[in-house]
Amino acid sequence: MPMENAKQSAAESLRKTRTFGKVRCHNPSCMGRIQPEPGARRVKCPTCGMEYRLYWVNPTLPRIRGPVWDVNKEIAAKTFAEKEAAGRIAGKKKGGK
Numbered sequence: 001m002p003m004e005n006a007k008q009s010a011a012e013s014l015r016k017t018r019t020f021g022k023v024r025c026h027n028p029s030c031m032g033r034i035q036p037e038p039g040a041r042r043v044k045c046p047t048c049g050m051e052y053r054l055y056w057v058n059p060t061l062p063r064i065r066g067p068v069w070d071v072n073k074e075i076a077a078k079t080f081a082e083k084e085a086a087g088r089i090a091g092k093k094k095g096g097k
Helices: 002-005 010-017 069-092
Strands: 043-046 051-058 059-069
Touching: 059 069
Parallel strands: none
Antiparallel strands: 043 051, 051 059
16 A cells, blocks of 8 residues: 555645635634535634635635624724733732842
């Protein structure tokens, strides 16, 4: 069997790892795979909550056009508020001489 693998080109060996019908989340801290319903215009990442607009190259091949800005702004504002609140609490705990 190892001889058969040596005869495959790089493209042939990568063919097995292709995931048609799925897209990858563009959030750098997530990068999860999302499988939208066929023909859907939007898809939401179940892991991080980011929402994206979709374009269908053909009925089985979706591509991300871009984020849904109003949803992503809400997520960013919520995360920023949580980090800011945590920073204020941490700031009060600082000690000195």
